[in-house]
Amino acid sequence: MRLSDRVTGSFVATLGVLATYGGSQFPPVPGQDVGPSVFPMVIGIGLILCGLMIALGIGHSYEDEAEADLAAVQGPSQQAEPASPLGSRLWALLPPGLLLFYVYAVDRIGFVPTAALMIFASALAFGARLRVALPLAALAPIAIHLIFYKLLRVPLPPGLLPMPW
Amino acid sequence: MNELLEAFRLVLAPDVLIAILLSSIYGLVVGSLPGLSATMATALLVPVTFYLSPIAAVASIIAASAMAIFSGDIPGCLLRIPGTPASAAYTDEAYAMTRNGQAEVALGAGLWFSALGGIAGTISLVVMAPVLAELALNFSTYEYFWLAFLGLMCATLVARSSPVKAIASMLIGLLVACIGMENPGGVPRFTFGVAELLGGIEPIPALVGVFAVSEVIRAIVSPEPPPLPARKFGRILAGQLALTRKYWRQMTRGNVVGIIIGVLPGAGADMAAWVSYAMSKRFSREPKKFGTGHPEGLVEAGASNNASLASGWVPALLFGIPGDTITAIAIGVLYMKGLNPGPTLFTERASSMYALYIIFILANIIMIPLGIMMIRAASSILRAPRAAIMPVILVCCAVGAFATGNNLFAVILVAVFGIIGYVMENNGFPVAAMVLGIVMGTMVEQSFVTSLIKSDGSLLPFFERPVSAVLAAMTISALLWPAFIWSWRRFRLRRQEHAL
Numbered sequence: 074m075r076l077s078d079r080v081t082g083s084f085v086a087t088l089g090v091l092a093t094y095g096g097s098q099f100p101p102v103p104g105q106d107v108g109p110s111v112f113p114m115v116i117g118i119g120l121i122l123c124g125l126m127i128a129l130g131i132g133h134s135y136e137d138e139a140e141a142d143l144a145a146v147q148g149p150s151q152q153a154e155p156a157s158p159l160g161s162r163l164w165a166l167l168p169p170g171l172l173l174f175y176v177y178a179v180d181r182i183g184f185v186p187t188a189a190l191m192i193f194a195s196a197l198a199f200g201a202r203l204r205v206a207l208p209l210a211a212l213a214p215i216a217i218h219l220i221f222y223k224l225l226r227v228p229l230p231p232g233l234l235p236m237p238w
Numbered sequence: 239m240n241e242l243l244e245a246f247r248l249v250l251a252p253d254v255l256i257a258i259l260l261s262s263i264y265g266l267v268v269g270s271l272p273g274l275s276a277t278m279a280t281a282l283l284v285p286v287t288f289y290l291s292p293i294a295a296v297a298s299i300i301a302a303s304a305m306a307i308f309s310g311d312i313p314g315c316l317l318r319i320p321g322t323p324a325s326a327a328y329t330d331e332a333y334a335m336t337r338n339g340q341a342e343v344a345l346g347a348g349l350w351f352s353a354l355g356g357i358a359g360t361i362s363l364v365v366m367a368p369v370l371a372e373l374a375l376n377f378s379t380y381e382y383f384w385l386a387f388l389g390l391m392c393a394t395l396v397a398r399s400s401p402v403k404a405i406a407s408m409l410i411g412l413l414v415a416c417i418g419m420e421n422p423g424g425v426p427r428f429t430f431g432v433a434e435l436l437g438g439i440e441p442i443p444a445l446v447g448v449f450a451v452s453e454v455i456r457a458i459v460s461p462e463p464p465p466l467p468a469r470k471f472g473r474i475l476a477g478q479l480a481l482t483r484k485y486w487r488q489m490t491r492g493n494v495v496g497i498i499i500g501v502l503p504g505a506g507a508d509m510a511a512w513v514s515y516a517m518s519k520r521f522s523r524e525p526k527k528f529g530t531g532h533p534e535g536l537v538e539a540g541a542s543n544n545a546s547l548a549s550g551w552v553p554a555l556l557f558g559i560p561g562d563t564i565t566a567i568a569i570g571v572l573y574m575k576g577l578n579p580g581p582t583l584f585t586e587r588a589s590s591m592y593a594l595y596i597i598f599i600l601a602n603i604i605m606i607p608l609g610i611m612m613i614r615a616a617s618s619i620l621r622a623p624r625a626a627i628m629p630v631i632l633v634c635c636a637v638g639a640f641a642t643g644n645n646l647f648a649v650i651l652v653a654v655f656g657i658i659g660y661v662m663e664n665n666g667f668p669v670a671a672m673v674l675g676i677v678m679g680t681m682v683e684q685s686f687v688t689s690l691i692k693s694d695g696s697l698l699p700f701f702e703r704p705v706s707a708v709l710a711a712m713t714i715s716a717l718l719w720p721a722f723i724w725s726w727r728r729f730r731l732r733r734q735e736h737a738l
Contacts, residue, residue: 099425112682172649172656195458
């Protein structure tokens with residue numbers, strides 16, 4: 074997702090305004106001039122300045138240079154955008170979505186089933202064949218469970234499928 | 239002397255040796271996979287270190303990061319895809335050598351000069367640390383404020399992006415660090431009524447999200463890299479001694495530059511490699527050969543990035559200020575393990591310090607045999623399908639973040655920072671600067687506010703003490719440097735136009 078400098082700059086500046094305003098609302102420490110509101114306000118003002126400069130395109134020449142350097146190393150083929158921008162943008166939401174699924178499901182159905190579903194879904198999204206995705210989804214969660222639960226003693230919820238160890 | 243013996247005893251404990259060996263293999267494998275950086279390898283290692291003894295925990299981080307930086311050279315050399323950003327500077331050169339049929343020389347040079355560079359960096363750590371510790375004992379909050387600020391400014395300077403965007407990322411990181419109750423007034427800030435945010439945002443979930451999840455996202459929207467053709471390698475270290483003799487000047491220069499960049503808070507291995515490669519080309523007698531498979535730049539940059547790795551620990555150990563993103567993670571582990579960074583580490587925990595030196599040397603020595611094995615195994619490891627690795631990494635991100643506090647909120651943070659990291663990186667905002675902002679935010683604010691309270695709101699004392707004046711001058715010049723470069727270029731361009 075590539076946005077124009079104007080968009081990202083205004084976003085940064087807005088964030089700065091919010092931080093400055095939010096910072097100014099914090100109650101002061103009695104008897105002190107300097108309290109919890111100073112630091113967020115300094116940051117907020119900095120963000121406003123940076124946001125404006127980004128929106129105006131100041132410093133953009135550095136980026137072009139760095140990109141040219143990197144393109145020289147990696148070759149232009151790596152930079153090629155996928156064919157359907159909207160489709161690829163939706164794919165980008167899959168990994169964070171699966172993490173949220175983990176948060177939702179792990180206490181309900183347990184670690185091993187949740188992880189198996191996550192791995193299966195993301196392996197298919199990466200274009201794995203069923204021949205690879207199914208055994209991976211069956212075995213990898215058990216191996217991860219063994220390492221984290223048994224060796225590192227992380228309390229992973231057993232849920233529907235408790236492991237024998 | 240007793241402390242040195244004690245240090246050897248600490249390092250030679252079986253759990254430490256096993257931790258070094260396993261994390262070395264882990265670092266080699268992860269570093270060699272394109273897209274998985276040394277920082278990510280270290281971040282995913284943190285939950286594991288919770289359950290190790292202090293020395294074993296630090297040892298595993300040192301070993302894994304050193305190996306990952308070297309093994310990033312492998313796919314760069316064979317596939318023209320850098321395994322870690324620190325190898326990107328000389329990927330082209332190494333790949334050109336492979337095409338000329340000199341893959342062994344290129345990989346061997348990467349390995350040999352990485353190991354030598356790592357040892358040089360360690361020596362610098364041994365020499366510099368006690369001297370700086372003495373100095374650091376006299377530091378007050380003013381100096382700490384400038385040091386932390388200097389680190390943040392260096393992180394923005396070295397980002398290969400627009401300096402304005404880098405500063406913006408750094409400020410966003412500082413703003414994230416404001417969240418929670420840990421501030422001078424003890425007031426909940428920017429928590430929006432979410433109870434989990436009262437404790438603030440831990441750096442580890444943010445790191446895992448920004449460096450690992452965003453990498454998974456990037457992989458899912460980009461085409462799979464080409465598979466590596468199977469190949470047999472000849473003798474890997476053959477000819478490296480001759481190269482060392484021929485290019486010892488370049489090697490030393492690379493080591494020194496790497497050490498200096500590493501010591502600067504905020505600047506790490508990526509930058510060391512870029513600067514050293516450019517320097518090598520600049521000072522070479524045969525600059526025309528660069529880019530066509532000439533080992534000179536490879537020697538210098540390879541020597542540089544591993545040297546910076548060890549010297550990056552100097553500010554981390556002495557001031558608690560990370561030299562780069564890897565030491566930013568390491569500082570968290572040090573605190574967790576009761577080895578609080580600071581000058582007193584030398585007086586109170588001298589044996590631990592010596593143990594750390596020994597681990598660095600040991601890791602760089604075993605890098606050579608393990609690296610040779612890794613190079614020979616590379617063609618089969620690099621053939622592992624991305625569709626099998628990335629899903630497992632995603633689950634490890636979830637479990638790893640959960641393990642940092644047995645709290646599912648951390649997993650949500652990982653998802654959120656994954657998106658933030660992906661969007662920022664795609665728009666030219668360097669995420670490393672944001673991460674350093676998050677890690678150092680509390681410290682910057684504390685030293686800033688305490689100093690302001692001490693000085694009754696006056697800014698003058700920030701510049702009055704000699705050391706703080708020097709640090710202030712360095713920080714401000716780091717801030718103004720991009721503007722200076724820009725106007726200098728304009729000036730030169732105009733002169734050229736006039737000449738025409």
